[in-house]
Amino acid sequence: MFIDNVKKERYIRTIAVLIIIFICGAVIFIVENLLISFILAFVINYLLSPFVDNLERRGFTRLYGSIIVFSVLTFFVGIYLYYFIPNSGKHLDAFISEIPKYGKGTIALAKELEAFANNLLNGAYTVNFSESLDSNFLEISTEFMDNLPSHISAAITILLLSPFFAFFMIAEGRFIMQKLMILVPNNLFEMALTLQYQINNQVGGFIRARLLEAGIVGFIVWIGLLIIGFPYALLLAVIAALTNLIPYIGPFIAIIPAVLIALVNGSTSMEILMVISVYFISQMVDVVFIVPFVVAKIVDLHAGIVVVAIIAGAQFGGIIGMIISIPVVSILKLTSKEIYDYYLHH
Numbered sequence: 041m042f043i044d045n046v047k048k049e050r051y052i053r054t055i056a057v058l059i060i061i062f063i064c065g066a067v068i069f070i071v072e073n074l075l076i077s078f079i080l081a082f083v084i085n086y087l088l089s090p091f092v093d094n095l096e097r098r099g100f101t102r103l104y105g106s107i108i109v110f111s112v113l114t115f116f117v118g119i120y121l122y123y124f125i126p127n128s129g130k131h132l133d134a135f136i137s138e139i140p141k142y143g144k145g146t147i148a149l150a151k152e153l154e155a156f157a158n159n160l161l162n163g164a165y166t167v168n169f170s171e172s173l174d175s176n177f178l179e180i181s182t183e184f185m186d187n188l189p190s191h192i193s194a195a196i197t198i199l200l201l202s203p204f205f206a207f208f209m210i211a212e213g214r215f216i217m218q219k220l221m222i223l224v225p226n227n228l229f230e231m232a233l234t235l236q237y238q239i240n241n242q243v244g245g246f247i248r249a250r251l252l253e254a255g256i257v258g259f260i261v262w263i264g265l266l267i268i269g270f271p272y273a274l275l276l277a278v279i280a281a282l283t284n285l286i287p288y289i290g291p292f293i294a295i296i297p298a299v300l301i302a303l304v305n306g307s308t309s310m311e312i313l314m315v316i317s318v319y320f321i322s323q324m325v326d327v328v329f330i331v332p333f334v335v336a337k338i339v340d341l342h343a344g345i346v347v348v349a350i351i352a353g354a355q356f357g358g359i360i361g362m363i364i365s366i367p368v369v370s371i372l373k374l375t376s377k378e379i380y381d382y383y384l385h386h
Contacts, residue, residue: 056223077198079364081205085213086244087251088113092210106211110203134272145304231382238374243367253330254281257322261294264318268311271301280322286362287350291326295319345369 067074088109095105217236224232258281265273276298283290295316302312346366353365 054225054228060220060223073194073197073201076360077201077205079360080198080202081209082243083247083251084202084206085209086247088206089210089244102214103211106207109210110207142300142304146300149300149303228382231378235375235378238378239371242370242374246367246370249330250285253326254284256330257281257284257326260322260325261318264321265298265315268314268318270298270315270318271305276301280319284326286359287346287366289362291319291323 091109092102092105095108096102100108221229221232221236258277261280262273262277265276270276276294279297280291280294283294286293298315298319299312302315307315346369349365349369350362353361353363353368355361357364
């Protein structure tokens with residue numbers, strides 16, 4: 041009877057933990073803007089946790105350490121907003137005002153390419169995509185302007201929620217995890233504790249490595265475009281850094297706006313080659329130095345698994361799915377390995 045009661049308690053605890061995880065996951069995916077807010081919160085959490093840990097080792101409580109770190113971060117963010125945003129805003133406004141020009145220029149280039157292809161095919165097949173590109177550009181521009189207030193509102197919501205969630209993850213994360221661990225059956229407690237430690241280490245290391253990688257790529261692009269005197273260097277560098285977070289296809293997406301700007305502005309072949317060279321150098325540094333020595337060692341995943349994970353992530357969650365696909369697969373790998381080892385030895 042006692043053994044039956046112990047087994048029953050284990051099953052109840054296991055089911056309770058699974059139900060809590062399922063409910064939390066469902067709420068995050070269903071509520072609008074909550075998924076992106078939580079992803080950014082996790083990023084902030086893994087970036088700032090080492091600083092809070094250091095303060096905690098020096099005698100500060102977790103709460104006071106979190107307050108100090110977030111206060112310092114807020115101070116530097118405020119300085120950045122005060123000094124750099126106005127200048128960046130001018131560049132962004134100038135670029136937005138010239139979007140119609142670059143849109144028309146892109147359509148003109150598409151018509152030239154279409155005419156060249158039709159001459160090359162000599163009537164065997166008629167290429168006609170410029171008209172659809174023209175109508176799609178108009179439709180996308182109109183839709184973007186119509187939905188601009190909602191996009192701004194969503195962005196503000198995310199920027200407010202993310203630090204709020206991150207603060208409580210850092211300050212109260214351990215306490216919440218301890219409460220969840222109480223629900224774990226005794227026979228699974230050691231495995232759950234080891235798994236939680238491994239996931240924290242690996243995901244935290246991966247996030248920090250990917251952000252470092254994106255920052256270095258963006259910095260190289262910014263410096264390179266400044267050297268050759270290319271317009272909108274800072275904006276294009278930010279785009280390069282952000283798109284570099286998208287595995288494999290990100291660098292190709294990053295170079296498209298730069299090449300289109302160069303073509304529309306009537307840049308010479310040498311100038312276009314210099315622009316491409318800047319992006320090529322940034323990717324060479326990324327592929328040769330950063331990825332092998334920093335990123336790859338952390339996730340320890342086969343290239344084939346990474347490709348499949350990215351494709352699956354794109355199918356389920358678009359760009360966000362592609363970005364989070366690798367850490368998700370890494371967590372699944374750690375979990376399955378830990379469960380397999382547990383049942384093998386017990």
